[in-house]
Amino acid sequence: EPEVTQTPSHQVTQMGQEVILRCVPISNHLYFYWYRQILGQKVEFLVSFYNNEISEKSEIFDDQFSVERPDGSNFTLKIRSTKLEDSAMYFCASSEILGYTFGSGTRLTVV
Amino acid sequence: AQSVAQPEDQVNVAEGNPLTVKCTYSVSGNPYLFWYVQYPNRGLQFLLKYITGDNLVKGSYGFEAEFNKSQTSFHLKKPSALVSDSALYFCAVREYGNNRLAFGKGNQVVVIP
Numbered sequence: 001e002p003e004v005t006q007t008p009s010h011q012v013t014q015m016g017q018e019v020i021l022r023c024v025p026i027s028n029h030l031y032f033y034w035y036r037q038i039l040g041q042k043v044e045f046l047v048s049f050y051n052n053e054i055s056e057k058s059e060i061f062d063d064q065f066s067v068e069r070p071d072g073s074n075f076t077l078k079i080r081s082t083k084l085e086d087s088a089m090y091f092c093a094s095s096e097i098l099g100y101t102f103g104s105g106t107r108l109t110v111v
Numbered sequence: 112a113q114s115v116a117q118p119e120d121q122v123n124v125a126e127g128n129p130l131t132v133k134c135t136y137s138v139s140g141n142p143y144l145f146w147y148v149q150y151p152n153r154g155l156q157f158l159l160k161y162i163t164g165d166n167l168v169k170g171s172y173g174f175e176a177e178f179n180k181s182q183t184s185f186h187l188k189k190p191s192a193l194v195s196d197s198a199l200y201f202c203a204v205r206e207y208g209n210n211r212l213a214f215g216k217g218n219q220v221v222v223i224p
Contacts, residue, residue, distance in 0.1 A: 006154075031210060043155070043201060043214040056210055091154060098143055098162055098205075100212065104154035 002026040006092050006103035013082055013110055021077045021106045023092030032075045033093040034067065082110045113138045113206040117215035125223050130192040132218045134185045134202030143205040144185040146176055150198045161185060192222045
């Protein structure tokens with residue numbers, strides 16, 4: 001069964017550093033997403049991406065965040081200057097229209 | 112704005128007994144509804160979805176859910192729980208016209224042997 005692959009599985013970074021989280025969506029999917037889950041809290045929408053541009057973003061997705069699809073397979077989330085409150089599990093997802101497949105997540109710890 | 116409520120923090124059930132995890136939603140218009148399960152240190156695994164049609168939806172691992180429009184509910188059920196069903200269960204809704212899923216806070220299910 002096709003999978004969404006995320007790397008790394010864990011990342012520890014110092015406050016103020018830039019991080020890039022990587023995702024390989026399912027190849028024939030057209031929509032890509034990032035969600036995050038702060039420990040013990042619900043999963044929150046960050047951004048959706050379609051046709052090489054952001055189609056929707058939440059209030060969490062401020063200027064510190066950016067997304068990119070640098071080639072035909074990868075989808076990245078960049079956090080420019082990490083804060084302690086960015087510590088969370090970050091999930092990438094892709095979909096055709098109404099079938100969402102999530103990756104296993106990247107646990108980001110900001111120290 | 113779309114939202115989901117999962118009123119219980121934890122659901123305890125004895126192995127072999129029926130399992131129900133409750134979910135109510137709020138959207139403008141027709142909802143698209145989903146259930147996901149999360150095992151420790153793992154991602155979100157899709158269980159089932161309701162888009163249109165039959166109100167009773169059957170999914171993976173013997174789970175099913177019933178869409179009830181008048182009660183705005185989409186409760187997840189399994190006739191006979193297994194210890195391996197112990198996990199965190201998330202209900203999610205998508206509103207027609209946008210792409211984002213809104214998740215509930217999740218329910219921890221504990222199946223007692």
